[in-house]
Each structure stands twice: as C-alpha cells, then as structure tokens.
Amino acid sequence: MPRIAEHLRGLENPNPFPGLVAFQKRTGYQVQYRLGGNECLDAPLTVLQEHYGEEFCRLARLYGDPGASALRESLGRVHGIDPEHICLDSGADAVIALCLRALCVPGDKVVCTAGTYPTFGYFARAAGCEVIEVDYQRTGHSLSVHLPGLLQEVVRTGARVVYLANPDNPSGSWWLPEVIDEFCRSLPDDCTLLLDEAYLDFCADLQADSGRPLPGCIRIRSLSKAYGLAGLRLGFALADEAFIELLGKVRIHYAVGGLAQHAAQLVLDDPQHGELIRTLNGLLRNSLGERLREVGYRVLPSGTNFVSLLLPSTRAAQHLQEHLLEHHIAVHRPAHPAVDNLIRVTVCEAVLEDELIALFERAIA
Ligand SMILES: Cc1ncc(COP(=O)(O)O)c(C=O)c1O
Incomplete structure (x- = not known):
C-alpha cells in the first residue's frame, strides 16, 4: 500500500466524471446521440474548419474520454503495459504534480539530485515540501545521479518522495534497470520513488521489461520526446493498481483533451x-x-x-x-x-x- 497524503487516507470521493466510454462499458448501452454533456454540438467553428478540417472540429467540440481508455489500450499494447497500470495526464510534468498532490502534504521532505530536471523541485516547493538535494557523482568525464547519496538522505530525513530521472536531464546519464530495481528495493516502505522516464525510449539499455510496475515506485513517461508530441501535452504514470487508484482520487479528469488522445492513438497505431x-x-x-x-x-x-x-x-x-x-x-x-x-x-x-x-x-x- 503506498504511503499517501494524510487527508486522502480512506477518503470516499468518487470522481463525478467517469465519462461516456466507461458508462457504455459498464452498462452495455451504445449511445448514438450524446445529449448529456452540455457541449456545443452544432458550433460551426468555421475558422477551425477551414484550417484543420471537419474531423478536428468534431473532436474539438466534444469532451474527451476522461478515462482515456482507448489510448491506454494502445499504450499498453505498444509498451507491454497492463492498461490498468496506466494513468494519463497532460504531460510528464503534470504527472509529477499529480504524484506530489497524492503523496505529500506541506512540511513533507522530498529528495532529488542538485541540478536535475527542475520541474520536480519547483512543484514540490509549491506543494509546501522541503526539497533536499544531493550532489551528482562526478567521475572523469561523466556526471551521474548518486544513488547511495539519495538513499542516505531519504533515510536521514524520513523523506516521503525521492525523484530520479533515468535517463537524467541535464546530464544525459542513466542507470541500468537492475541498479534501479536494487535502489527501489532499498528504499524505506514509506518513501515513494518517482522515476521520471521521459527519455526512456531513446536509451537502448532501458528497453527490456520496461512496462513492469516496480514496487514502491511510480514510473513517469512522456509522449513529448520519442513520439514528437510535445505540443499536445501527453504523459502517463505507470504503477501498480494501488498507486493508480490513489492518483485517480486527485487527478484532473479532463486534463487530456480528445484531440490529443486521438492524435496519440494514430501515432501509436503506426508501428x-x-x-x-x-x-x-x-x-x-x-x-x-x-x-x-x-x-x-x-x-x-x-x-x-x-x-x-x-x-x-x-x-x-x-x-x-x-x-x-x-x-x-x-x-x-x-x-x-x-x-x-x-x-x-x-x-x-x-x-x-x-x-x-x-x-x-x-x-x-
Ligand atoms: C526529465 C524530464 N521529465 C519531464 C519532462 C517534461 O515532459 P512533458 O513534456 O511530457 O511534460 C522533461 C522535458 O524536458 C524532462 O526533461
């Protein structure tokens, strides 16, 4: 069971917008006229039509599927991930913010590398967390994340979250999966690893078995890099059911628009x-x-x-x-x-x- 923000423990707060796709799946009804969403169904959107065509306008008028079920299926198929282990959000950055919202309360301590991808520290400070930084390990011409240093600070401070980008930005360095597994296993039960894998697809060493959730860890992926869709804002968390359920308690259900979902699916369906x-x-x-x-x-x-x-x-x-x-x-x-x-x-x-x-x-x- 993940250690979660205190106020979310046992919270009964079902999401009010599971969406039409989930409704159809649950009830078996096939909806032909969607008249319950208060979308502007007849909006002419003339300028957009001229610029992007009718299909674009059809998607622009409608709320997207909040459960992103078709996209999760495609991601699952392409990356060997169980769709139930995926939670979509609008970019890896948004996933980082979502995880902090689910795991931390003001005053919590979090640990990361000094100088690593700064969005983590930025969001963590904004969430009221104290950010503890650990120096890179510098050897000759290389700069890599210092895993024993991160672990030491987690244990010393009782940190709730440790952030690790693998491959790392800006050093470009990476640790092999078995090293990450070992690091993950060595963390205290009450500390969650946010493993930012925005660049994973570019690193041949990290491909094997990369669809597997790691215990005590939320893996974070992006479609901005290896799918070339930075402007559409798509990212996802890959974790076991307990974490995905937790993220579902605080996620912004319409964060990923229908256009972005549709475009991402086209791209994923093209091998x-x-x-x-x-x-x-x-x-x-x-x-x-x-x-x-x-x-x-x-x-x-x-x-x-x-x-x-x-x-x-x-x-x-x-x-x-x-x-x-x-x-x-x-x-x-x-x-x-x-x-x-x-x-x-x-x-x-x-x-x-x-x-x-x-x-x-x-x-x-
Ligand atoms: C390590 C890392 N994580 C996340 C992101 C942001 O990804 P996204 O565009 O999916 O929010 C970047 C972007 O540069 C990054 O370098």
Whole structure:
C-alpha cells in the first residue's frame, strides 16, 4: 500500500466524471446521440474548419474520454503495459504534480539530485515540501545521479518522495534497470520513488521489461520526446493498481483533451512512427556528439535526445551560450549552480550544418 497524503487516507470521493466510454462499458448501452454533456454540438467553428478540417472540429467540440481508455489500450499494447497500470495526464510534468498532490502534504521532505530536471523541485516547493538535494557523482568525464547519496538522505530525513530521472536531464546519464530495481528495493516502505522516464525510449539499455510496475515506485513517461508530441501535452504514470487508484482520487479528469488522445492513438497505431524517431535520434545524437568532440568539447554520454557539453567553468559556458545567441541560436544552460557549466543541445538535423558546428568551434578557439 503506498504511503499517501494524510487527508486522502480512506477518503470516499468518487470522481463525478467517469465519462461516456466507461458508462457504455459498464452498462452495455451504445449511445448514438450524446445529449448529456452540455457541449456545443452544432458550433460551426468555421475558422477551425477551414484550417484543420471537419474531423478536428468534431473532436474539438466534444469532451474527451476522461478515462482515456482507448489510448491506454494502445499504450499498453505498444509498451507491454497492463492498461490498468496506466494513468494519463497532460504531460510528464503534470504527472509529477499529480504524484506530489497524492503523496505529500506541506512540511513533507522530498529528495532529488542538485541540478536535475527542475520541474520536480519547483512543484514540490509549491506543494509546501522541503526539497533536499544531493550532489551528482562526478567521475572523469561523466556526471551521474548518486544513488547511495539519495538513499542516505531519504533515510536521514524520513523523506516521503525521492525523484530520479533515468535517463537524467541535464546530464544525459542513466542507470541500468537492475541498479534501479536494487535502489527501489532499498528504499524505506514509506518513501515513494518517482522515476521520471521521459527519455526512456531513446536509451537502448532501458528497453527490456520496461512496462513492469516496480514496487514502491511510480514510473513517469512522456509522449513529448520519442513520439514528437510535445505540443499536445501527453504523459502517463505507470504503477501498480494501488498507486493508480490513489492518483485517480486527485487527478484532473479532463486534463487530456480528445484531440490529443486521438492524435496519440494514430501515432501509436503506426508501428513506424516511434521507430523512425528513435532511429533518427540515435544516428543524429552520435553524429552531433562526434562532431562536437572533434572541435574540442567534452561531450557527456547521452541516453536522451540531447547532448550536454561540460565546459571548464560557468564563465566558459556563458560565453558559448552568448556567442550562439548572437547568431540567433538558443541552447540551454541550467540555472542551478551545480550544473551551470553545462550546455545542453537538442539533437536535430539543423545543428549538424557545417555553419552551426563552425560557430561552436569558434566559441572554444
Ligand atoms: C526529465 C524530464 N521529465 C519531464 C519532462 C517534461 O515532459 P512533458 O513534456 O511530457 O511534460 C522533461 C522535458 O524536458 C524532462 O526533461
């Protein structure tokens, strides 16, 4: 049983909007005229019609399925996940916020890596939690999440949640599944692991058995990265029934719109879509890493769709960022002082143009 926010324990608060799909499944009725949803069924939506066509307008007029049942089935089929182990929300970010809402109350302690993906700390502070940070483990040219350090702080502080991005942003590093399993098993029963796997699909080492819920853990996935749907806002939690039921108590039922659900299903039902993105990303990531190494940068190993450059100092990273900006190129330099000497570059074809690589080269000369 997950340790949950005190006020949710035993709360009887059935969601008022299970939705028409769930209703049809439960009762066996097939609804032809949906007249109970107070949608504007005859809205002409002329401009949208001209721009996007009738199918878009049909979906735009209607509330989406709050249970996202067809999409959960497709995700389950593609990723080898039991659909009952999936809870959809509008992006991995929203899933992080949802988990904090379900697990924490103000004053709770949570643990993460200093300089990791900042949304976790941002939401945790906004939820009134105290965020305890642990330094990255730095060895030679690599930067990785320090698992013993995280565990030590969880035990020392009695933290309710520990956050781990695997692969990590911004370091790009990852731990193998057996190491994550071991870390998960070593946590106290009353601490939940939020395992952010937004980039998992890009990392060949992490594919095996990735649809399995881990005890005491909520795995978080995104369709923004390896499915190329960042603008549609889709992400999901993968966890055992007890966690999914808990998230169901506090989730925003219409957070994922019908258009986004429909588009995601099309993409998932096309076996080539995801495959193509992953293959292309692998090739471009290797080329980009190689070319930046050739011109003199320290490029961190990456299991993601970005490469991170480790600069000798914050000043050097600032210089590179400003130099590129003068040529209208925006790269990311994390704000956290633990990693503000990193420059993160998104993998894409454009960055491999000779002209752009030359700009990187000039900044280091
Ligand atoms: C580690 C990590 N988690 C989550 C997200 C956000 O994903 P989404 O677009 O699904 O909210 C990102 C985006 O960069 C990320 O790097």
